[in-house]
Amino acid sequence: MKKSRQWKNYLQYIPIFLFALFLLGFSLWNVLSPDKDYSEVENRPLAQRPKPTVNTLLSNEFGERFDVYISDQFLFRDEWISAKSVFETGFGKLENNDILYGSDHYFFDKILSIDEKQFRRNLDYTQQFLTREQVQDKDVYFSLVPSSANILKEKLPTGFPMAPESSYLEEAHTQLGNAG
Numbered sequence: 001m002k003k004s005r006q007w008k009n010y011l012q013y014i015p016i017f018l019f020a021l022f023l024l025g026f027s028l029w030n031v032l033s034p035d036k037d038y039s040e041v042e043n044r045p046l047a048q049r050p051k052p053t054v055n056t057l058l059s060n061e062f063g064e065r066f067d068v069y070i071s072d073q074f075l076f077r078d079e080w081i082s083a084k085s086v087f088e089t090g091f092g093k094l095e096n097n098d099i100l101y102g103s104d105h106y107f108f109d110k111i112l113s114i115d116e117k118q119f120r121r122n123l124d125y126t127q128q129f130l131t132r133e134q135v136q137d138k139d140v141y142f143s144l145v146p147s148s149a150n151i152l153k154e155k156l157p158t159g160f161p162m163a164p165e166s167s168y169l170e171e172a173h174t175q176l177g178n179a180g
Contacts, residue, residue, distance in 0.1 A: 030075045039072075041081055046072040094157045102155040108148055111163045123172055130176065144172050 039046050047069045056062035074080070085096065094101055098110040130140060149156055150165045 026075065030073075033073075033075060035073050039078065041078045049073075094160065100149070100157060100160060102152070102157060104155060106148075106152060106155040108152075108156060111147060111149060111165070112161065114163045114165065114168055119168060123175060126176060142176060144169060144176075 035048055036046050037048075038044070047065070049069055050056070050062055050065035052062045056065070088096060089101055095110055100108040100110050102108055126142065129135065130142070146165060146169055149162050150169075156162065
């Protein structure tokens with residue numbers, strides 16, 4: 001009677017042991033897997049394993065870099081990101097990390113405003129270039145490319161506010177069309 005009760009006490013710890021074993025195995029697999037250089041899903045380079053130095057350890061820079069590295073090199077990362085995107089889309093979420101989900105599987109950068117000061121500077125620099133003596137008698141072609149959201153407005157989520165890009169494009173065309 002005492003032995004069967006003792007076994008029942010041990011049996012209650014089996015799920016905890018299995019879970020700990022799973023975590024240990026997954027962690028080892030994660031650490032021993034080769035690092036990836038680039039994420040095709042996110043279209044960006046991934047963080048590589050940081051090298052610890054005395055300075056980075058003392059300033060906590062190593063810890064911060066290692067955290068980014070682990071996030072970037074997590075096992076099945078691309079699959080987790082894809083699954084997250086599918087669930088969010090299924091629940092009607094319209095955006096993720098400044099990316100808008102448009103209709104027909106289009107994705108758009110979320111542009112709520114345009115840096116007016118930088119726009120004016122770029123316009124002035126372009127106009128200065130076009131009015132230079134070395135350029136005046138040459139054929140110069142200039143293209144100010146609109147964003148995909150400006151071109152494919154019908155694919156944007158309904159009612160989502162975007163920057164008034166068209167007015168800036170018209171202003172640039174008017175101002176630069178007269179240059180040279």
